Amino acid sequence: MSKSLLGKFLFVLMLAFVLLIAACSDGSDDDSSSDEEGNEESSENEGEDEEEEEASGEGDQLYSIEDFSPTTANSGEPIEGGELTYGLVTDTAFEGTLNWAFYSGTYDAEILNWFDESLLGYSNEYRINDEGAATYEVDEENSSITFTIKDGVKWHDGEPVTAEDWAFAYETILHPDYDGVRGTSAGFTRLLGYEEYVSGEADEIEGIEIVDDQTITFHYDRLTPSLLTGGIWGYPLAKHIFEDIPVAEMSSSPEVREEPIGFGPFKVESVTPGESVTLSKFEDYWRGEPNLDKVTIKTINPSTAANAVETGEVDLVDSFPADQYADNADLEGVDWLGMIDQAYTYIGFKLGDWDAEAGKVNYKPEEMKMGDVDLRRAMWYAVDNSEVGEQFYDGLRWNGTTLIPPSHPEYHDDSIETPTFDPDKANQILDDAGYEDVDGDGFREDPDGEELVINFATMSGGDVAQPLANYYMQSWERVGLNVELVDGRLLEFNSFYDRVGQRGEDDPEIDIYQGAWSVGYDVDPTGLYGKEALFNFPRYESEKNDELLAEGVSEEAFDTEYRKEVYSEWQEFMVEEIPVFPTLYRSIVVPANERVVNWDITVEGTNTRYSEVGVTE
């Protein structure tokens, strides 16, 4: 082989290599970039999370959330002096606002859970019980609730947790200089003297009565069931530490960021901003000494989360990218815990816009494209959400029925019949309602014979977003409806919510949209579907809706049976009216190393899991 021939040969070989590498990187490029997007979004919005990082699994295997247990298998006894690493799966840093009164990010909350807790314990029905550090007594006659803090509840510096601290938390959160987002739940707004204190007329909140060091009574204008299901602020603020700090400076003070204090099972040893927190056992914890000696919390990147769990670098994680579950279902030495998520995905119909002056929705179905309930119902019948759950989410999401998800089994009414996939029925409804294809282009026109183009807004993020949107549009096309994406593409998170109307400036371009809501402890949907709720993006209102929503938080509804009836009726009413229809219910699936015992991801588990969790080796 002559030299020039060799050179040419090498050149060709090199070219082949370069092409090969370029080809490889192309595919992976797509993967990783969309993954990143999804995760940014999930960290961005704590309560409300939209289409994220889920993707269809490679295999055909289907999973069902019913096969998962929310607790670890507990294969052995916890050892003394164990150490555990807890992973926060995120590609951004945690904010480090480590105080319940000021935090706003989910990751801060995950850290807070380890060293500080609510004085109130909650049952799996999301109701206050006496398992927490305080017991309660309701005085229905005087519309007040009295709490008694148990003996021996101490801050990490040894000072007792007092009623004074609890009242101080209220005074701080309602202070005009307070820069957090709390202070609007029923537990604040229904307090006697709330208005006077907030407006600055009063120096004290009339409705808070400190009986003695361990006893506090809250007086309300009237009782509502929301108070007992998450409405009451249960986190005291250490008065002896924060007393001298001006409210405006609290959230950036070292007492919040560097040496945070609580009365939970662990004490904060050190905080590396944005990266990690180390904690050690608090021996005087009121429930008794915790099982573990040391806990390290650190952030791990979603793209390497599975590796970190597999190698034991972290024992537990706060969440796990659902699209990676199918690939990692058989990880050795790992238990998978799961439960139903307090959330649902839905399709919403724009039925009006926002009247900023009146501070309420401007419901005007006669002017809106989607104003006809038959059209909305037909669109519900046209989509097969069970198939979506199986094809896109390996069965870890499934067909949604009503607007109260099964994560609230008490109130979720599974006896309600809701439209499920039936294209013939959809066609039938549309035919009967007068939506006919007049000009023969394959798409139906509206009853007046005008062309009907429905503009669909949906968010980008995750591998699934685009195919899912396509699936829905094709399903509607099959029943003769012409649905197009707004702007012809998926919308970025911020712009999506701006245009759907989070500032009250609804984009008239949008006719329908896909969103998701998470549901708090309290099932009261007024914040999402009440006529004065800005987050009522469909801009729907009706008298019966108002009535039912008011009834759900009335004094009579203190009786759970009655409240259930009210919300059953509301769920059924929403199925008739269809301002939105739920598409999918969701699940949470997280891995836990087999050596971890007593870990329980349920609501009730929140009370005890941090002090009782242990490791067997």
Place this chain on the structure above:
Amino acid sequence: MWKFIVRRLLITTPQIVLLSAIVFILAQLMPGDALTGLIDPTVKQERLEELRVQLGLDNPWYIQYRDWVAGIVQGDFGRSFIYKMDVTELIGQRIVNTIWLSVVSVFFIYAIGLPLGIISGRYNDRLIDQLITGYTYIGFATPIFIFGLIAVWIFGFVLGWFPTGGSVAPGLDPGTLEYYLSKIHHVLLPALSIALIGTVGTVQYLRSEIVDTKQRDFIITARAKGASESRVYNRHIFRNSILPIAAFFGYEIVNLINGTVLIEQIFSYPGMGNLFLESIVRRDTTVAITLVLISGIGAILGALLSDIILSMVDPRIRIK
């Protein structure tokens, strides 16, 4: 030379002001604001509106811009909406990590790039040159995030030689020897990933410069005068070939300080690149515009630094 530096700085001041205004307006035009991420049925919108007023987010952009500039003049860059702390403090935390990463990366880039470039140029078209050139082609073709992921997987998870994330092991006291060793340990793998991919440009430049210089008349003269081969290479060829590399040095550092977003993401390394990306996505405008301002100033200083270095290594260039 001082005159030159002062003049350069004077010219750049209006550039920075213009840059800040443009960035500020663009940031305002983005949909959503720092509170959009808080859409949550348990947080009432009245509270969000109150906060918007409290934070001044409801003011028109020119008032916000005026307030912002007034703050900067007094050394106050504002507060991060997301982190609820002063921007200077937040960036202070991150910039230390980024400087660490850039310094180590730059060190590796030149520690790898210079010898390879020299060897490659000196023995051009031999086997060793072809191997090195082959490496540079692969380096050019490999996206850095793929390389980073593979590096984390092999050296972090499979071999366990390096930590897989963070800038320091949790729980160490700042200031102790252990703390600094841990910092170096954490920075090695990301820095090597950056350097192995980032150095290929340096190698190529140096190689072609050397190949080019080798045939120049003054080299033939040097040889004719009987200079030894090592003297020819070290004194004559190397010093002349290093010029473009030196000119690039300033930019290189600035580029790295501005952040290597992808590497920081993969290694969960809390540096400026990560912060910048996050602040844009979450509409934390005060942080985003401060970072843009810093990188703008950095680019200008980097160019200046490059010119100064160039004047030092090349006596023919005189700054006036």
